[in-house]
Amino acid sequence: MNQSRVKVLTLAAMCSALFMTNTDDTVLNVALPQIQTSLGSDVSGLQWILNAYTLPAASLALTSGTFGDTYGRKRLFLAGVAIFMVASVICGCATHMGILITGRVLQGIGAVALIPTSLSILTHTFPKPQEQTQAIAIWSAVSALALIAGPVIGGLLVDVFGWQSTFFMNIPFGAIAFWITTRFVNEAQHKRRRYIDLPGLILSVVVLAALTYALIEGNTQTWRSPLILGLFAIAGVSFVTFLIVEFRSTHPLLPINLFKNPSFSVVNGVHVLVMFTFISSLFIFSLFLQQVQGYSAIAAGVRFLPLNGAFVVALLISGWLAARVGWRLTMTVGLTLAGLATLSFVGLRADTEYGTMVWMLVVSGFGGGLTLPPLAAVAMSVAPPSQAGIASAVLNTTNRLGGILGVALQGTILMQRQAAELVRSLSAWNLPSNLQNQLITEVLRNGAKLPANLPANINPSKLQHAIHNAFVSGLHATVVVAGIALLIGALLVWAFIPSTVHRENQVKV
Incomplete structure (x- = not known):
């Protein structure tokens, strides 16, 4: 196939997947009140609906590039799209909070696999600086469009079809991205093997999960209860251990030396x-x-x-x-x-x-x-x-x-x-x-x-x-x-x- 057409199709697939994930973020906010009424949730439950997605996305963000370089960016992108679509079906069919939150966790895993990888695929597909700049500008514009259009699309879907439709709308965008990527997108894989900092990854998940659980569930339990205090203690000890592990690791998940620069520390x-x-x-x-x-x-x-x-x-x-x-x-x-x-x-x-x-x-x-x-x-x-x-x-x-x-x-x-x-x-x-x-x-x-x-x-x-x-x-x-x-x-x-x-x-x- 003509290389120019391959580039256009690749850009279309990456933008379709990005629009799917970014609208899912903004659409869900306007669906929360109806979800609360439908599933009988309190504010803590709504917090979990949002953070169940963000927790895996934050925990795995530092490793997504390594996985893509090691196992192939196209392969990881396809896995992310597939996981996100399956998770969207689970969320849309949820009849109680447990199922919905499980689906949101899977959505977060899918999103962290596909969003950074889509950008890497674009930079590989458009190697010339001018073309690459244009492609990334379009990719970023789609993200902005999702931010603006998401609440309106979500509100329309919720009012007409119910909150479940905000998850089912992901399927066509995901299917388009998956089909185009499978047929036309070239694989991009780093030749040098990179290592996964498994101890650092596990500790980062524990820190975020324990801290989030303690902050949210403190609403429904006594703040001085053994469970909440224990979770704060686990988060604190795990964070200190994480810093020690990263400082000593030869392949750290988070290079501590970056934060020696005060500007880098402050802007983050x-x-x-x-x-x-x-x-x-x-x-x-x-x-x-x-x-x-x-x-x-x-x-x-x-x-x-x-x-x-x-x-x-x-x-x-x-x-x-x-x-x-x-x-x-x-x-x-x-x-x-x-x-x-x-x-x-x-x-x-x-x-x-x-x-x-x-x-x-x-x-x-x-x-x-x-x-x-x-x-x-x-x-x-x-x-x-x-x-x-x-x-x-x-x-x-x-x-x-x-x-x-x-x-x-x-x-x-x-x-x-x-x-x-x-x-x-x-x-x-x-x-x-x-x-x-x-x-x-x-x-x-x-x-x-x-x-x-x-x-x-x-x-x-x-x-x-x-x-x-x-x-x-x-x-x-x-x-x-x-x-x-x-x-x-x-x-x-x-x-x-x-x-x-x-x-x-x-x-x-």
């Missing part, structure tokens, strides 16, 4: 803070728009367009701006804008008009988009050329880690604050403690819906008002944490990142 830490805020905000505001303000799934998806659109626009202009005013100023301005806009959400009430919050969404999204490309540019510039691949993998890992911590910690803050406010409201009505506990449990399990079979002495409208105010109180607590995190990130960037960075640590300020 700030990357965690940005994704902590962005991912958790999508999660919490999707619940707010649907459960408190009463929007349908598609209406909520449409209302995310200003946020996501501003984010993509800022992504496109950030490189141009950074070239003129420097990386440090660009990132500092972006983080400050996002931080202040996020803090401004403390003025929201249950009945706040959407038009009032649009500017907050736009500024928040614009600030986040302005920050991320310079963060990546600094990380890749200060890393030695021989470690560019692992530096990119570290960035991908901190991206996922920020999402994990954001959903786990912010979801916990939301639920704890919501429960505390409900206790305060119900206690003022002089209700028996056992009835208070029953009502709070039902509210947390069913979102903002009124519990069934209310006692005659409870006014439904008054209780609904208390439920909405409790959620808003929790939202206020989360945006304060998120806003402060972004402003701390701005201070770190201004203090430690030079305006321009050159390789081999030659710094010009």
